[in-house]
Amino acid sequence: GAGVSQTPSNKVTEKGKYVELRCDPISGHTALYWYRQSLGQGPEFLIYFQGTGAADDSGLPNDRFFAVRPEGSVSTLKIQRTERGDSAVYLCASSPGNGGDTQYFGPGTRLTVL
Amino acid sequence: AQKVTQAQTEISVVEKEDVTLDCVYETRDTTYYLFWYKQPPSGELVFLIRRNSFDEQNEISGRYSWNFQKSTSSFNFTITASQVVDSAVYFCALSDDQGGSEKLVFGKGTKLTVNP
Secondary structure, X not given: OXXXXXXXXXXXXXXXXXXXXXXXXXXXXXXXXXXXXOOOOOOEEEEEEEOOEEEEOOOOOOOOEEEEOOOOOOEEEEEOOOOHHHOEEEEEEEEOOOOOOOOEEOOOEEEEEO | OOEEEOOOOEEEEEOOOOEEEOOEEEOOOOOEEEEEEEEOXXXXXXXXXXXXXXXXXXXXXXXXXXXXXXXXXXXXXEEOOOOHHHOEEEEEXXXXXXXXXXXXXXXXXXXXXXXX
16 A cells, blocks of 8 residues: 655755645554654654644744644645755654554655755 | 663674664653664665563564563664665654653664675
């Protein structure tokens, strides 16, 4: 079956611009997660959705970052007024939605802010 | 607070050697889950194993084995007879239910290089 997909695979933007990153989870998975991975580091949690609602957004670094999942499937991570420090790989994962389930990761979107 | 420590930043071995990757975790919860993921040069995180806190049985899957010891808060990963294809960054991760979140907390990873 299809895994988690993310688009685009690469995004280059200029400082100050707005970007949207998309995640398509495994069909039937109610839980969806966004992480950010900087070079040489482990992934860091950003936000967790259970269905349509954000159950935990404690990892979002500031109010320039926002994510939605309006129909409980596809999710979009939105970054306003991008800064060079936002450059990283943004990873999406999904799981069936029960406590402690395995999270399956997509290939990531590499964001470069010039 | 939740924390995962992978003290080994990089390990280099010669093919067919055995290698153990260390993972030490911290959590206040009695129910938690531990994971290992592999990140090859292509970049995608590949799930290897999930273990819950109530199951301390060691597990073997082919050349891979995992040693879970609650007494030392460790969940170590051993690759037997390593191969070049094992070269990757390996991450240990922890999930508990603090605050109702299912987020994973990752260690910084161990980069394993297996030389022919």
